[in-house]
Amino acid sequence: MDTIEIGGTKRARRGYTFDEVAIAPSRRTRDPQGVSTSWNIDAYPFKLPFIAAPMDSIVSPQSAQVLSELGMLATLNVEGLWGRYEDPTALLAEIASMPVDRATQRLQEIYAAAPVNPDLVVQRIAELKNAGITVAVAVSPQATAVLAPVVAKAGADLVVIRGTTVSAEHVTAAGEPLNLKQFIYDLDAPVIVGGCATYQAALHLMRTGAAGVLVGFGGTSDSTSSDVLGVRVPMASAIADVAAARRDYLDESGGRYVHVIADGGLGRSGDIVKAFACGADAAMLGSVLARATDAPGNGAHWGAEAWHPHLPRGKRNTLEQSGTFAEVLHGPSVQADGTMNIAGALRKAMATTGYSDLKEFQRVEMVIG
Amino acid sequence: MDTIEIGGTKRARRGYTFDEVAIAPSRRTRDPQGVSTSWNIDAYPFKLPFIAAPMDSIVSPQSAQVLSELGMLATLNVEGLWGRYEDPTALLAEIASMPVDRATQRLQEIYAAAPVNPDLVVQRIAELKNAGITVAVAVSPQATAVLAPVVAKAGADLVVIRGTTVSAEHVTAAGEPLNLKQFIYDLDAPVIVGGCATYQAALHLMRTGAAGVLVGFGGTSDSTSSDVLGVRVPMASAIADVAAARRDYLDESGGRYVHVIADGGLGRSGDIVKAFACGADAAMLGSVLARATDAPGNGAHWGAEAWHPHLPRGKRNTLEQSGTFAEVLHGPSVQADGTMNIAGALRKAMATTGYSDLKEFQRVEMVIG
Amino acid sequence: MDTIEIGGTKRARRGYTFDEVAIAPSRRTRDPQGVSTSWNIDAYPFKLPFIAAPMDSIVSPQSAQVLSELGMLATLNVEGLWGRYEDPTALLAEIASMPVDRATQRLQEIYAAAPVNPDLVVQRIAELKNAGITVAVAVSPQATAVLAPVVAKAGADLVVIRGTTVSAEHVTAAGEPLNLKQFIYDLDAPVIVGGCATYQAALHLMRTGAAGVLVGFGGTSDSTSSDVLGVRVPMASAIADVAAARRDYLDESGGRYVHVIADGGLGRSGDIVKAFACGADAAMLGSVLARATDAPGNGAHWGAEAWHPHLPRGKRNTLEQSGTFAEVLHGPSVQADGTMNIAGALRKAMATTGYSDLKEFQRVEMVIG
Amino acid sequence: MDTIEIGGTKRARRGYTFDEVAIAPSRRTRDPQGVSTSWNIDAYPFKLPFIAAPMDSIVSPQSAQVLSELGMLATLNVEGLWGRYEDPTALLAEIASMPVDRATQRLQEIYAAAPVNPDLVVQRIAELKNAGITVAVAVSPQATAVLAPVVAKAGADLVVIRGTTVSAEHVTAAGEPLNLKQFIYDLDAPVIVGGCATYQAALHLMRTGAAGVLVGFGGTSDSTSSDVLGVRVPMASAIADVAAARRDYLDESGGRYVHVIADGGLGRSGDIVKAFACGADAAMLGSVLARATDAPGNGAHWGAEAWHPHLPRGKRNTLEQSGTFAEVLHGPSVQADGTMNIAGALRKAMATTGYSDLKEFQRVEMVIG
Secondary structure (H helix, E strand, O other): OOEEEEEOOEEEEEOOOHHHEEEOOOOEEEOHHHOOOOEEEOOEEEOOOEEEOOOOOOOOHHHHHHHHHOOOEEEEEOOOHHHOOOOOHHHHHHHHHOOHHHHHHHHHHHHHHOOOOHHHHHHHHHHHHHOOOOOEEEEOOOOHHHHHHHHHHOOOOEEEEEOOOOOOEEEOOOOOOOOHHHHHHHOOOOEEEEEEOOHHHHHHHHOOOOOEEEEOOOOOOOEOHHHHHOEOOOHHHHHHHHHHHHHHHHHHOOOOOOEEEEEOOOOOHHHHHHHHHOOOOEEEEOHHHHOEOOOOOOOEEOOHHHHOOOOOOEOOEEOOOOEOHHHHHHOOOOOOOOOOOHHHHHHHHHHHOOOOOHHHHOOOOEEEO | OOEEEEEOOEEEEEOOOHHHEEEOOOOEEEOHHHOOOOEEEOOEEEOOOEEEOOOOOOOOHHHHHHHHHOOOEEEEEOOOHHHOOOOOHHHHHHHHHOOHHHHHHHHHHHHHHOOOOHHHHHHHHHHHHHOOOOOEEEEOOOOHHHHHHHHHHOOOOEEEEEOOOOOOEEEOOOOOOOOHHHHHHHOOOOEEEEEEOOHHHHHHHHOOOOOEEEEOOOOOOOEOHHHHHOEOOOHHHHHHHHHHHHHHHHHHOOOOOOEEEEEOOOOOHHHHHHHHHHOOOEEEEOHHHHOEOOOOOOOEEOOHHHHOOOOOOEOOEEOOOOEOHHHHHHOOOOOOOOOOOHHHHHHHHHHHOOOOOHHHHOOOOEEEO | OOEEEEEOOEEEEEOOOHHHEEEOOOOEEEOHHHOOOOEEEOOEEEOOOEEEOOOOOOOOHHHHHHHHHOOOEEEEEOOOHHHOOOOOHHHHHHHHHOOHHHHHHHHHHHHHHOOOOHHHHHHHHHHHHHOOOOOEEEEOOOOHHHHHHHHHHOOOOEEEEEOOOOOOEEEOOOOOOOOHHHHHHHOOOOEEEEEEOOHHHHHHHHOOOOOEEEEOOOOOOOEOHHHHHOEOOOHHHHHHHHHHHHHHHHHHOOOOOOEEEEEOOOOOHHHHHHHHHHOOOEEEEOHHHHOEOOOOOOOEEOOHHHHOOOOOOEOOEEOOOOEOHHHHHHOOOOOOOOOOOHHHHHHHHHHHOOOOOHHHHOOOOEEEO | OOEEEEEOOEEEEEOOOHHHEEEOOOOEEEOHHHOOOOEEEOOEEEOOOEEEOOOOOOOOHHHHHHHHHOOOEEEEEOOOHHHOOOOOHHHHHHHHHOOHHHHHHHHHHHHHHOOOOHHHHHHHHHHHHHOOOOOEEEEOOOOHHHHHHHHHHOOOOEEEEEOOOOOOEEEOOOOOOOOHHHHHHHOOOOEEEEEEOOHHHHHHHHOOOOOEEEEOOOOOOOEOHHHHHOEOOOHHHHHHHHHHHHHHHHHHOOOOOOEEEEEOOOOOHHHHHHHHHHOOOEEEEOHHHHOEOOOOOOOEEOOHHHHOOOOOOEOOEEOOOOEOHHHHHHOOOOOOOOOOOHHHHHHHHHHHOOOOOHHHHOOOOEEEO
């Protein structure tokens, strides 16, 4: 990014959003059938480079199984409704139907009414393991010290530590801060951690031993971090910066390849394509999956920021439902707006620019404007 | 285009859309009557530098004749309804009237229900030839190997190979890829080929022996390639880049002038003017012609991407009808919005900036902002 | 303006609109009462640096008198309704009330039905002279050779030659082109001529002996030149460029100061302020005056482009009426949107930035963004 | 700011608004509980770095007490309704309910009907002093010479001289201009003065001996200075420029730290965060406080520009009410849009970027785009 003077001595880098960039087909094309979208992290291979975001509107024990069978990884938020309630089905229905002006307050009530139950967390992981799928669960940075060992011991294959911002050097006055490096070293499961948005922040997270870092702070349709906190991530630039950290850390570590996972702003297949073009290895998906008719959110979509008791920074949105998870991922599409057949769209984009795998596609030519 | 850092090591070129640029009158003016808009490609001269896009909403065997008599070239898509149905009149009416939420799916059904019929293709070309007009037909890159020889043998004067992206080096796992250079050399008709959007892609297409290249990927009002594939073409910059390839190839080939044909984003006469200002030799027109009261689309407009069976990337749009083809092209205009008398508008733009022919007009001064 | 590459070898200058710039108050302020907005051109002094545009919606023989009494110059278009009809009052009422979808066509009919009548033109000038005001009349470039001597002989104090673009070097196949320099030399009245938008065009117009040049091509609320012709003028940059031509011509001519008159995009008092800040000596006003309750347009507003028989490039707009000409110019204002008390706003803007006359105010600090 | 050529020899600086910038979390995070938002000016310490703007919709003698108890400074405009009317309660209710098209004119009437009453001003200050709070009152630059000594003598702890633009070198033809430096020296209370928007203007105000300068010209939701006067302040750049003046004046004066107070464009907590990130020491708040259910404006909001008798430059707006002053400042929030718990949002933003006090937070990394 170029550095620009805001005024006085204050300088800032110029970042670009997905909307501002595009990929540019050039001299070579290819058949979509000859394109691979396969991805693997640690010992786990996937046909699709997508991860379902740990949001109650997307991932339940049931939908995790459906999504896994369709070729991708799903992440259950163990601090969500399934970690608090034995059967949250009725609450999910209520959330989808509540009037917009009452939604934030009612979300706060629902999540505050039942604390996270470690026994329930262990039980959820057992349900997922019984289904025979790769089990990924998410915890917040605040609860990591307590919950991450629980979920690792319960047999989670991957642990995702996901918050608005997660840093390698958290400062706290209340007791000892979490030493993320030691913690990851001690944990019995590979860790994906984030969000982050800069080269420096990503490099420090990579040095903790994480298998993957999340770029961005989640959410677009559902997040209001910009209005509330003044935080905004120009996703195209952030991914490209973190990809540069991946390359430098690969050299520094003598060969550890830390996966760069785009997390936020991926509402259309075109955005997902651009994330890979900027250097992502995988994409954590939110609203595009919440549109599925078999998503647990019943057409509603919200993240963990939306139920914060004192400072909510997201909304319960209602999305137009487009088709089943299977149709959203693999088509056929009957919507020409980037919300269906996203795997097919990614393959077509790779084919139309002549690339046959995702790693190569990170070199695709791009245009601004 | 200037090269800008997106982030890390990822760079992109800054491209400009028609909306961002304008022509700037300067020290000389001229009478519109003293201005020529004539254009010729291969042995075919035209009074107007416009080509009707191969879309069922614009070109039928009948409308091709009307448009030819008005001074321009029309391209029939032989893979469209007229190559699939003996008489698609009722289907055209149905498409124009179907509700918006069902449109994509019904388009998919209509085009899937009847495969392209080579006999019908031959018959359509005979109808056009009987009308005594210059016959141009379009085929998709996928069908080129099979259909292009058929249409050339049937007597087509010009063959247009048009797809989202067409490259000189297509890679396929299914059998031998089409060697475009050999193919064009063997074919008995001059070929126009595209879309492309970069200097490199255009240069390679020019080297295949094409008589003209299409710049852009078609469509604006009707295309959603940006949402679905992440592909977007800043048309003003793309045309200027391809015009540079034309100049370099002219030198490299010792005198072959390959025509640069703008294809996409030309919804108003002002956009068409800017395309020539950026270096185009001709303009392939879509929505502006679909607005004609005698267009076969009956006020509806859609392209080949809209009926793709798995990944549609365009919509069936409904446009306000403005006047007959004759009025759209030659006026008089009763709409002050750039949708009527587009030939008059082009002449007026050339006159007001002091140029007398299209080749000179490519040098007109422009402004950004 | 900075020069930017659009693509290939095509370059363009980056221009700025009024919306993109603003004036920046700095270390000195002043009482509005101590500020002068006086302006004079040739032998004619005015309290206000405003010229009413030659549009039938603004200037009639009656309103010209009202505007003059309020301190400004008004320009009658002798090719408008008052040069065609003995009493166009009923037509003005009809134009104001006709439905929007019929407006363009009906305007074309009304102006085509009666040709310009030279006797009527002479009579209108007599009416204006009898009122004892400075008489300015406008003619189109096409009619200049015929009408300008008529109006000069009839006693017009100032002749305005105003068209979309007026150049010093017009090329015509139909007979001898107008030699503007000789023509102005021979004419018995000072001439204001335009529009133009570049340094070069302005410099050439200045060399014809004009007393003032119009910058811009008129209209904003009413013009669609951008949609139809691809012509657009970033007004802030155009004025600054033409002001540079004024300075260079002043030197080249050994002291002739040619007035730079902003003409277009001046819909709010804030825009007018910015025009002076960019270097204008006076401002030709359109829509802001058409809002007056005593304007002849009765709340409607249109320019000469709107009634072009073949290629109309403007619309009949309806504006919210804000107050009388006196209130629009001198207040008091009861609208906080820049449509009333525009002289007061200009004085306040000059005072708040510490300047006491218009020539000094051209040096005011500005900001982009 | 970078300097850019508008055209000719006219140059302008490129400024950035809050919308164009954001803060960028990096490698360190912190607990919100470990963050301090305390601020002090002169001898007066506050838990929150917020100042209620001197607007009748926000500050009454009663609400000043509420806001003070919540930890911030409130400024009473002694030229507002409380300085003109014994009990303006009914007028406040009328203003909130009057129809939008009559609002400006009725405001003009209400404020014109009763002149500022010095006795009432003294009485208001007594009321505030009796409440035991830090007493800040605002006067306009025009009334400063007369009113400022009155309020200082009456015991105001802080005097705010606030106008659209206030300069250290005001020129007037009507008698001697106010010598701001001498005036402040003579006054028995520290002075906050503004608005200003440039380095030079701020530096000169600092040299008058002011304890703080206001950056910006107030208002966003309520101001139309851009439309009317052509004046616009890109707030992010202006604050950064004035912060540079603070640093240079600190050196020049051998240690006087003049507080930089952002005043304008602070409608969401995210904007407030950005103001501090750009270098502000405190933020003067308008609309965000007017949203409080216990604000005197009853949901309506307007500034002093809105009742100007000849040239109003602001509107009476109606805002959605979000909660009590206590909830707006300290939460809990039930709105995810930056209008509630603004102190919590500021603390969270500081924590998420790893800073523990406001002075340090001025160094936070920012991004443009």
